Amino acid sequence: NDxxxxxxxxxxxxxxxxxxxxxxxxxxxxxLISQYHYLGYKQxxxxxxxxxxxxxxxxIACLIxxxxxxxxxxxxxxIGWSSEVRKNNIHLLAxxxxxxILPWVKVPYLASYLLSRCSRIVVSDWQQIYNHPIYWLxxxxxxxxxxxxxxxxxxxxxxxxxxxxxxxxxxxxxxxxIKSVYGYPLVKNFRKMLGxx
Numbered sequence: 390n391d392x393x394x395x396x397x398x399x400x401x402x403x404x405x406x407x408x409x410x411x412x413x414x415x416x417x418x419x420x421l422i423s424q425y426h427y428l429g430y431k432q433x434x435x436x437x438x439x440x441x442x443x444x445x446x447x448x449i450a451c452l453i454x455x456x457x458x459x460x461x462x463x464x465x466x467x468i469g470w471s472s473e474v475r476k477n478n479i480h481l482l483a484x485x486x487x488x489x490i491l492p493w494v495k496v497p498y499l500a501s502y503l504l505s506r507c508s509r510i511v512v513s514d515w516q517q518i519y520n521h522p523i524y525w526l527x528x529x530x531x532x533x534x535x536x537x538x539x540x541x542x543x544x545x546x547x548x549x550x551x552x553x554x555x556x557x558x559x560x561x562x563x564x565x566x567i568k569s570v571y572g573y574p575l576v577k578n579f580r581k582m583l584g585x586x
Contacts, residue, residue, distance in 0.1 A: 394449065395495040398502060401444040406506055408514050410439040417441075418451050426451075426489045427534060433486060436519050438511060442503055449496075450503055451489045454511050457482035457527060463549030463570045464527060469585035478584045480521065483511060485528040500539030504573075508543075512575055524582045526573040533566040545571040 394401070409418050418439050423430040435456030442450040457479055465475060490500055508526055515523045529551070530537040537547065548570040576582055 391491070391493045393493050393495065394444075394447075398496055398498050401449070401496060401499075403444075404449070404503075404506070405443045406440050406503070406510055407443065408438055408510075409441050410437065414441055415439065417448075418453075421448070421451050421491065422453070422487050422489055425492055426487055427531075428487070430487075436480070436483075436515075437486075438483075438514055438518065440507060440510070449491055449494045450499070451487065451491075452485065452503070452507055453487040454483045454507075454515075454526070455486045456480070457484040458529075461527070461548075461551075461570055463551075464572055467546075467548050467572060468525070468583055469580055470583070474584040481523055481583055482525045482527060483515060483523045485526060488528070498542070501542035504539060504543035504545070508573055508575065522582075524575050524579045526575065528571050530569045530571060531566050532569055537569050537571060540571040543573075545573045548572050 407414070409415055418441055419430045433453060433455035437453060437455035440452040440454075441448050442452075459479065460475075470478075488500070488504075490496075490503075511526070512523060515521075526545075527548075528540065528545070530540065532550070541547070551565075551568045551570065553565045553567045
């Protein structure tokens with residue numbers, strides 16, 4: 390049902406957020422991301438979970454969390470990681486690789502509401518499915534398309550910008566769009582839990 394949904398957040402509560410990886414909705418989420426997310430769908434590698442948010446059985450948003458990027462200098466500095474500690478503890482992080490509010494859904498504050506709700510849900514799901522905790526979430530926002538407002542509103546922390554040079558760029562020239570890195574500690578003593586003491 391892709392008719393316009395334009396209303397206040399309180400009018401679409403309660404919202405159900407369901408983990409759909411390896412369920413009958415898995416391919417449905419992949420299709421929505423393929424069709425409507427500006428980056429399309431790419432099969433996540435490593436550990437990952439997929440979510441669809443519903444209001445009255447109607448899908449309104451999709452989110453994918455996957456294994457974190459091996460190296461993000463602004464994040465590594467913020468946590469206080471050495472490369473050795475990072476190597477041992479990178480699995481304790483999760484990366485929000487896709488976040489899509491369906492284009493016909495126009496509900497102010499929905500994005501930050503979903504980020505806040507999901508940060509709690511993904512912690513217990515990750516522990517249950519992968520048998521280890523996560524202490525930190527992160528995402529990368531393409532500044533050419535988005536301002537990252539919903540992350541700021543959900544209390545994610547701006548950690549810095551990427552260089553725009555890509556991994557294999559030897560010429561040191563900016564070849565990609567600059568992206569903002571956001572992080573969200575899931576526990577107060579996250580640095581200690583991530584081994585950065």
